[in-house]
Each structure stands twice: as C-alpha cells, then as structure tokens.
Amino acid sequence: MSSHSTAMHQHQFADAKQQIEASMLGMWIFLMTELLLFGGLFAGYVVYRSAYPEAFAFGSSKLEWPLAAANTIILIVSSLTMVLAVYGAQVNSRAMLVGFLLLTILFGAAFLGLKVVEYHAHWIHHEVPGFGFRTDWEAPVQMFFLIYFMLTGIHAIHMIVGIGLVSYIIYKGYKRTYSPAYHTPVEIVGLYWHFVDIAWVFLFPLLYLVGAHFGVGE
Amino acid sequence: MSTENIVPRKTYLLVFAGLMVLTIITVIAARFDLGFINTPIALGIAITKAALIVMFFMNVRHSSSLIKLIIIGGILWVLILLVLTMIDYATRHFKDSPYQKWRIENVVSKKQ
Numbered sequence: 001m002s003s004h005s006t007a008m009h010q011h012q013f014a015d016a017k018q019q020i021e022a023s024m025l026g027m028w029i030f031l032m033t034e035l036l037l038f039g040g041l042f043a044g045y046v047v048y049r050s051a052y053p054e055a056f057a058f059g060s061s062k063l064e065w066p067l068a069a070a071n072t073i074i075l076i077v078s079s080l081t082m083v084l085a086v087y088g089a090q091v092n093s094r095a096m097l098v099g100f101l102l103l104t105i106l107f108g109a110a111f112l113g114l115k116v117v118e119y120h121a122h123w124i125h126h127e128v129p130g131f132g133f134r135t136d137w138e139a140p141v142q143m144f145f146l147i148y149f150m151l152t153g154i155h156a157i158h159m160i161v162g163i164g165l166v167s168y169i170i171y172k173g174y175k176r177t178y179s180p181a182y183h184t185p186v187e188i189v190g191l192y193w194h195f196v197d198i199a200w201v202f203l204f205p206l207l208y209l210v211g212a213h214f215g216v217g218e
Numbered sequence: 219m220s221t222e223n224i225v226p227r228k229t230y231l232l233v234f235a236g237l238m239v240l241t242i243i244t245v246i247a248a249r250f251d252l253g254f255i256n257t258p259i260a261l262g263i264a265i266t267k268a269a270l271i272v273m274f275f276m277n278v279r280h281s282s283s284l285i286k287l288i289i290i291g292g293i294l295w296v297l298i299l300l301v302l303t304m305i306d307y308a309t310r311h312f313k314d315s316p317y318q319k320w321r322i323e324n325v326v327s328k329k330q
C-alpha cells in the first residue's frame with residue numbers, strides 16, 4: 001500500500017501526515033465546544049441539585065433506570081464496533097469497515113428506540129414540561145424533569161446526527177474511498193461517536209441512578 | 219491514526235470488558251443508599267469510564283501533544299464553569315426566590 005509520502009493531500013499541507021494532524025486537531029477543538037455545551041447544562045443540574053437534593057432523588061426515582069442501563073451497554077457496544085470499523089479501515093478490509101459501521105448504526109438505532117419508549121411513557125403520564133405538565137409536583141421536581149429532557153434530548157439529537165454521519169461513511173467506504181493511507185473521515189466520525197458515548201456515561205448515573213435505591217417508580 | 223501504529227483488537231476488547239464491569243459496578247452501588255458517598259462513587263466511575271474511552275477508543279495516548287493540550291484546556295474550562303458557578307450559589311442566599319421559599323417551607327422546616 002501507499003505510504004504517507006505518496007498519499008494524496010491538499011496543496012496547503014506539506015504532507016499527508018500534517019493534513020491528518022490538522023483534521024484531528026480541528027475535530028478535537030469542535031468536541032471541546034461540545035463539551036462546554038453539555039457543561040453549561042450540567043452546571044444548571046449541579047446548581048438545582050445542590051439546592052433541592054430531595055426533589056432530584058424523587059424525580060430520578062420516576063425514571064426507568066433499567067432501560068437506561070440497557071442503553072448504556074448498547075452505547076458501549078456501539079463504541080466497540082466503531083473502533084473495530086476504524087481497525088478495518090487501517091488493515092484495508094472493506095468488509096470489516098462497512099460491516100462494523102452497519103452494526104454501529106444498528107446499536108445507535110436501538111438506543112433511540114429505547115429512548116422513544118421512555119419518552120412515550122413520560123408523555124402519557126404528563127411528565128413532559130409544557131402544557132399539561134403534572135401540577136401535583138413541586139417546582140423543583142418539575143425543574144428536574146426540564147433538565148432531564150434538555151440533557152437527554154440534546155444527547156438524542158447528537159445520536160441522530162451521528163447515525164447520519166456513519167451512514168455517509170458507509171456509503172463512501174462501500175465505494176472504496178478509504179485506504180490504510182487515507183481514512184481520516186472514519187477516524188473523525190469515530191471521535192464524534194465516542195464523544196456522544198462519553199456524554200451518556202455521565203448522564204446515566206447523574207439522571208437515572210440518583211434515585212435508583214428507591215426502586216423503579218418508587 | 220497512522221498506518222504504522224495500529225492498535226491490536228485485543229486492546230479494544232479488554233477496554234470494552236473494563237467499561238462493562240464499571241457499568242455493572244455503578245448500577246449495583248446505586249441500588250444501595252450509602253448517603254453522601256453515592257454521588258462520589260458514581261462520578262468516580264463515570265470519570266474512569268470517560269478516561270478509558272478517551273485514552274483507548276479515541277486513541278489520545280498516541281495523539282500529538284497539541285491535541286492533549288486542547289483536551290486539558292477544554293476540561294479546565296468546564297471546571298471553571300462549574301466551580302465559579304457553585305462558589306456563587308453556595309455562598310449566597312436567595313431567600314426571596316420561589317424555590318428557596320419552597321425549600322424553607324417544605325424541607326428545612328420539616329427537619330427541625
């Protein structure tokens with residue numbers, strides 16, 4: 001296979017290695033802005049939870065933690081299939097690249113499917129902030145649910161974007177665009193996917209497990 | 219990141235197993251009411267899992283120093299955001315706000 005010196009690169013870069021470095025750097029700077037987007041919401045969470053720990057434990061006990069635990073495992077498996085897809089690109093195996101990316105999408109869709117089940121139950125029980133929001137809950141419990149929907153909603157939007165990005169990589173990978181010398185887009189979409197996984201790693205204990213020792217639905 | 223240092227699949231599988239074990243531990247720990255220790259355990263495990271994903275799945279241990287610096291900078295900004303916000307909220311009293319009124323009436327008074 002071709003090495004860095006013979007691989008194609010844009011004219012503004014000295015060589016392909018520098019081009020890869022620039023792409024990775026740009027992606028990491030973007031991911032750090034994403035970190036601060038979630039960080040702002042977490043700051044709201046910390047402020048209100050420190051003021052109303054009992055209300056947050058009560059609100060958390062109203063969430064289905066077993067579903068979220070299943071989703072945590074699904075996302076970790078999808079991160080594994082994502083790194084194996086990158087490995088496939090590195091060893092020039094189109095079957096591994098496309099196959100593991102398809103599995104990644106499958107697990108991503110399974111995650112969103114469970115999320116729909118959860119959201120649907122909240123909708124039926126009038127637990128969604130807005131018109132028809134439960135009035136028998138105190139304001140701090142309502143605040144917990146607002147923060148819950150903001151955090152998990154923004155996370156779910158990231159999952160949908162991730163599935164779109166992986167679909168694009170599957171299409172390009174199927175057309176043999178990537179090689180051991182050039183597969184930067186695969187690596188970059190992988191970084192995005194892992195970042196969304198990390199966001200859930202923090203959402204799961206902070207939203208679902210705070211009230212888990214009360215048992216499901218109290 | 220480049221063709222010369224491909225991470226073996228065994229490494230990925232070991233990290234995956236570690237993430238699974240940590241997930242199970244965090245769920246088991248949360249099922250017991252350990253008082254104030256619950257949250258530090260949950261956060262400690264979450265940070266460990268995030269570190270495993272960043273170092274191995276995102277391959278930062280083989281990334282350039284510049285990328286490591288960007289990540290440290292990002293984490294530092296989040297800490298500034300959280301710590302400075304809490305310094306304010308933890309040391310001031312907003313007794314006139316509806317939330318503090320609710321807390322004084324329903325939580326503080328019941329404990330006394």
